[in-house]
Amino acid sequence: MVGGLYAIGEVACVSVHGANRLGGNSLLDLVVFGRAAGIHIEEAMRQGINRRGPSEADVDRATARLARWNGSESGESVAELKRELQRLMLMDFNVFRSGDNMRSSIGELAGLRERIAVAHLADKSRVFNTARLEALELDNLLEVAEATAIVAEARTESRGAHARDDYTERDDDNWLCHSLYFAPGKRVGKRSVNFAPQTVETFKPTERSY
């Protein structure tokens, strides 16, 4: 646990939204859990937060990343690599997915990672440098893309906005859960859904039909 680090929204996986990312989901999360987080933070600050400071290794890794971009003298352009990343994610990790395409794209993502590692930041200015921001964000986009891709490929079912043509049915026995992704080791984990609402009887999951 990292004291003082809070998460709200879909990333927090508090199970208020199902597998569909509908418009308005974020509004509910912000209003309800934003307020809850605010109240909790106020209390936590009163009691004192046990904050873990950064280690030397953490700081070194961060500065190394910045130094890598600042020191780049040649290589592919950030805009070009970002376009490729976007194209990849759009083609194979959209709503309709298939195992083969996902697996090959995961391989391409690994290739992109190597290319991004030696890409070129053309603008080294120290005043309001948006090019450097976009370069750092490209690193971040790749991490998120890889997380999305690997977990999507691992989830062998169709559920909501994750619709696979090789696993067309919902698999409540194995996959009625939140997916967790651990970047070191690229490991996929599971976390059970919170089925304990306070004041209403739990609805039993049934097949979705109209």
Added chain:
Amino acid sequence: MVTNVASFGRSGLADFVLQRVSAVIVGLYALCLVGFFVTTPRMDHAVLAGFFESLPMRAFTTLAVVSLAAHAWIGMWTVGTDYVRRHYFGAGHTVYLGIYLVVCIGLIFVYLLWPLSVVWGLP
């Protein structure tokens, strides 16, 4: 919120109202003059002097000239504070603004006293 010593009224509202009221007064005075010139077919010095010598006309002229002075001061101050700024005149811009305002005051003084001396027959 912005305190200022050189503006005419105590507040921005006072200047705003005064500028509009004085404009109306001067406008009415101008209409009065135009009306007189239009409705007087035969004009000579006696007729002209007679018109301005009547007490109501002297009072109205005095009011109009004072209004014009106030209106002019508010206007010149506004324009001066718009353009006599650090951007154009550098660090000493307040000095230039002061000189400009003093010159304006001087001119307005002349434009005020001269008609009044004519209208009230001062030597």
Added chain:
Amino acid sequence: MQISLYRFDPDTDESPRTDSLELDLPEGRDLMVLDVLELLKAEDPSIAYRRSCREGVCGSDGINMNGRNGLACITPVSEAAPRGKLTLRPLPGLPVVRDLVVDMSQFYRQYEKIKPWLVNDTAPPARERLQSPEDREKLNGLYECILCACCSTACPSFWWNPDKFVGPAGLLQAYRFLADSRDTATAERLAALEDPFSVFRCRGIMNCVSVCPKGLNPTRAIGKIRSMLLSQGI
């Protein structure tokens, strides 16, 4: 398409310059000016500008296009440059940080001056401070401001005295709180605006109304503030 782009990097440049660029626009689509900027930046990553939502609600990408202020993300190229040449400059009157990025501090300072929050020290009710639909109507056309600064940077009075004249954006928000039935500090707010500079530098030039990307009317709001001051002062 011919593009004339204002460039200035204080790290390397002595003074600003204008770059003349050529860009092939895709056929059959009317791009937004922001799309054009993105295409230019793909070729030259050193072009700096602010942007975020790309749908006209965040107010980040206020720039001056062919002499008119507006939001780049919702201004079609055909509208900004009907004769085929697009001139892009930063918002006028504010200090330039780099290329199309301006320092918004003065703008924010004027906004903060008018106390842009609800002042009501009476005991808060159990749930909400109620407001009738008619009173809520009065806030329409006032609360929608996204603080993009297109209006204030188009106002000559704001150019001449940005530290004293509050500016159309700030005054629109000042009126938003004056008009709010739940606010109890009306007298104090008006007293703070009474001086010759804060409100009364407005001469009804109406550049603000002309450029507001959300269709708001600061001149009308300023007129209403003047009326309130008048009825209070006389």
